[in-house]
Amino acid sequence: MNTQPIYLDHQATTPLDERVLQAMLPFLTREYGNPSSPHALGRSAAKAIRSARRQVTDLICAKNELEIVFTSGATEANHLAIVGAALAARPTGGHVVTTAIEHKAVLAACRRLVDHHGYTLTQVGVDAYGRVHPADIAAVLTRHTVLVSVMHANNEIGTLQRLAAIAEITAPRGIRLHTDAAQSAGSGLLDVTELGVDLASLSSHKLHGPKGIGALYIRGGTRVTAQQTGGGQERGLRAGTPNVPAIVGFGAAAHLITTDAVPPPARIRVLRDRLQGLLLASIPGATVNGHPHRRLPGNLSLTLPGIEATDLLDRLPNIAASTGSACSTGSGEPSHVLTSIGLTRYQARATLRLSIGRTTTDTDIDQAADLIIRTAHTLMPATVHAA
Ligand SMILES: Cc1ncc(COP(=O)(O)O)c(C=O)c1O
Known part of the structure; x- marks a missing residue:
């Protein structure tokens, strides 16, 4: 029954896709190398991560796989994007803009800037459909604004935001645009190049991959201050031995979507x-x-x-x-x-x-x-x- x-x-x-599980299994058993190790097992793990990075790059139409930093999920990616990009632009006293309907992970990261780094925060409201009006974003920008964070698709009501129109406002002013795209990437709706965002947060478990893995897209040239330091992994942006099976699973889940296998x-x-x-x-x-x-x-x-x-x-x-x-x-x-x-x-x-x-x-x-x-x-x- x-x-x-x-x-x-x-x-x-x-649910985890069975094909994703099959891709992960060897890396949970015989392929246990640390990708930093200078021997065959290490090289095999590093190669698998390179391949997964390519697959995630393709999913979101990024230009270069070095624009992908693996994290533990969208919560961590949001934190790295918001706190990391804001502090890289201005260590103290800046201004960030977000919306009233963001996920708590975004709101908490913005609050951290306020509580610990002397930032001010503006939360822009939405209409009855949950849409942010780009003009409302333009109206609150100041000469201190360093970052705007607007989610791509809402996790409760599903509404999609007009990010390309918002990027037209932020880009000429040199203000970074971040989007929490945890909900939209699995629907094949996320094209970071077309949308013109500088930073995008992703989560594997929202697209039939494993939990505890995600990524931050960082457009080439965007400065971000690492929030977790240590062994220098992920080009110094996210220290810690990479979770190889989960990264492989995330890549496999992304690949199923880009190759229309779902x-x-x-x-x-x-x-x-x-x-x-x-x-x-x-x-x-x-x-x-x-x-x-x-x-x-x-x-x-x-x-x-x-x-x-x-x-x-x-x-x-x-x-x-x-x-x-x-x-x-x-x-x-x-x-x-x-x-x-x-x-x-x-x-x-x-x-x-x-x-x-x-x-x-x-x-x-x-x-x-x-x-x-x-x-x-x-x-x-x-x-x-x-x-
Ligand atoms: C919009 C949004 N952002 C962030 C997250 C957190 O993602 P993760 O579970 O990968 O940390 C979620 C998950 O519920 C979400 O829906």
Whole structure:
């Protein structure tokens, strides 16, 4: 009997692709060399890392593999990008700009600059779709601004930002543009050259690779101060013996996407749209959050009036989904993303995030829709029910 729940939480993490696991296995067993070692095992590990670096470079359309620095994930990449690039530009007293809907890893890195380095921080608001207006960024820049950080795709509502338009504002002023692209890279939506960003954070486990590995793209010529020093690995930008199996897995996961060895995002979008249609048709008052078109193909954030999302999920043990972002779930506080797009605390608590991925099937969608609709009807206040 299949005891696995229907997995609709691909924005929290994705299952490891079997082909990725196969690529990693030799590096967990017989290929155990340290890539810095001057012998065959070491050279083999170093070669595997070079190959993975190329694969990640290709995934994001970077120009040169030396623009990729492996980190433990997007959290560390965000920290290195924000703190490292800001301090390299101005050791103290600078100004950074970000948005109201960033992941906590970005907000915490910005706070570090404020709390420890005398920086000032401006958080730009978003519209009801969660879009940042480039003119709003332009309006807050000062002669002290060294860095702007705007996420590519939001982890709760999926909205995509117009980074190329923002780069047109920052680049002529010599201000660095960073993007947290943890959510978008797996959808093949991230082309760092076309978007004109200087720094981009990536996470392997969001694209069917292993956890605990990610990367920071640093455009050639962008200065970054290392935040972890030691043995000089990753060209001095991220010390520590590289996690070779995880890096190999990240590279393999990226390669599957660039070589079209996985279902296209268009298929995921079709499934998402069907689930959205089924739920909207049968749950009175349900509304979709995020941009109607410019959002991640697998994202479905739904507000179900009168229903506590936690109650709903508690009654749906056969569905794995989130109430908000995976990272803020459990904090008890309403999501800062949902309140920033204008939802009340009450509406935010009535919001469910369903995220579809490449392992989702038609049957998953039908069964999940049926279960969610039936359970929502049992929880709905009588007034909404009758409407
Ligand atoms: C937008 C965004 N940034 C950063 C992260 C953190 O990534 P990692 O788990 O690789 O540290 C996540 C993961 O939830 C995310 O969704």
